[in-house]
Amino acid sequence: MDRKKRVKRLKRLIIGTIITLMVLPSVLAVFFFFRYKDAESRYLKALDDINFYLENHSEMEFLESDAPASPEAEVQVANQYKDLTKEEIEKLQLSPEEVYAGYTKVYLTFDDGPSSNTAPILDILKEYDVPATFFVNRRDGRNYENLYRRIVNEGHALGLHSTSHIYSEVYNSEEDFKADTKELRDFLYMVTGVESDIYRFPGGSSNHVSKIDMHVFADCLEKEGIVFFDWNVSSQDASSVPQTRESIVRNVKKGLEGKTEAIILFHDLGSKDATVKALPEIIEYIQGMDNTVILPITKETNPIRHLSVE
Numbered sequence: 001m002d003r004k005k006r007v008k009r010l011k012r013l014i015i016g017t018i019i020t021l022m023v024l025p026s027v028l029a030v031f032f033f034f035r036y037k038d039a040e041s042r043y044l045k046a047l048d049d050i051n052f053y054l055e056n057h058s059e060m061e062f063l064e065s066d067a068p069a070s071p072e073a074e075v076q077v078a079n080q081y082k083d084l085t086k087e088e089i090e091k092l093q094l095s096p097e098e099v100y101a102g103y104t105k106v107y108l109t110f111d112d113g114p115s116s117n118t119a120p121i122l123d124i125l126k127e128y129d130v131p132a133t134f135f136v137n138r139r140d141g142r143n144y145e146n147l148y149r150r151i152v153n154e155g156h157a158l159g160l161h162s163t164s165h166i167y168s169e170v171y172n173s174e175e176d177f178k179a180d181t182k183e184l185r186d187f188l189y190m191v192t193g194v195e196s197d198i199y200r201f202p203g204g205s206s207n208h209v210s211k212i213d214m215h216v217f218a219d220c221l222e223k224e225g226i227v228f229f230d231w232n233v234s235s236q237d238a239s240s241v242p243q244t245r246e247s248i249v250r251n252v253k254k255g256l257e258g259k260t261e262a263i264i265l266f267h268d269l270g271s272k273d274a275t276v277k278a279l280p281e282i283i284e285y286i287q288g289m290d291n292t293v294i295l296p297i298t299k300e301t302n303p304i305r306h307l308s309v310e
């Protein structure tokens with residue numbers, strides 16, 4: 001009898017084990033299948049969110065940023081854009097002034113080039129990743145043409161500063177002024193493909209060399225859709241008293257005091273080595289100023305002028 005019982009128990013044990021071994025994997029398979037499905041759908045959803053965010057990131061910030069109420073808010077808006085790349089800002093089609101509303105804006109401008117110092121200046125600007133504005137004259141020859149092109153290709157603004165810079169020719173008459181401006185503009189367009197629409201008068205708009213009222217020439221430019229700019233900070237690098245690297249740095253620092261918009265005048269001439277030597281320290285100083293940005297001049301830039309035109 002005992003033996004029969006034992007066999008029966010053993011049978012049950014074997015059958016039970018077989019059934020368990022057969023059923024358990026199926027149960028586990030079903031369990032893990034649903035776990036997996038759930039995780040997969042959450043993963044795909046998260047991926048969608050990430051893609052949507054990446055694709056709409058810039059536009060979303062743009063939409064959220066309208067009508068800043070105070071200078072502080074404007075700085076916050078500007079700070080939103082600060083992390084965007086140059087390409088992303090371009091895509092938003094905002095002017096630098098809109099992107100950097102509420103910032104102190106500094107414009108580095110170089111007159112009278114190109115010269116043997118243009119390439120060293122461009123090298124420094126590239127090293128610090130800083131844009132500038134070059135108000136140029138006409139100089140023929142492949143070396144000069146390459147410099148005009150470098151100015152444009154490296155993201156700087158190309159401005160007009162008359163063909164010859166010879167006061168008696170440029171300011172001789174309204175007709176001569178128009179012809180001089182057109183000649184330089186056409187020349188630069190041919191060399192760089194850029195039709196410059198910003199101008200700086202040789203000697204500035206408040207010069208005492210023109211016998212004709214400067215308003216006449218200002219009107220000529222306006223009719224052509226060209227905006228002219230003077231400066232409110234002078235490096236004094238063209239002063240009759242020769243300047244050193246140190247004095248140029250000092251002049252600029254003093255000139256920047258208390259300004260929220262500063263157009264700095266430098267000269268890009270072969271004789272102005274002190275300007276080139278002063279430039280790195282000046283850029284580092286500006287980059288160390290609070291809420292300050294260095295921008296190239298465009299038609300939208302607030303025109304700082306010595307001559308009043310209303």
Ligand SMILES: [Zn+2]
Pocket residue numbers: 111112161165201202203
């Ligand atoms: Zn000049």
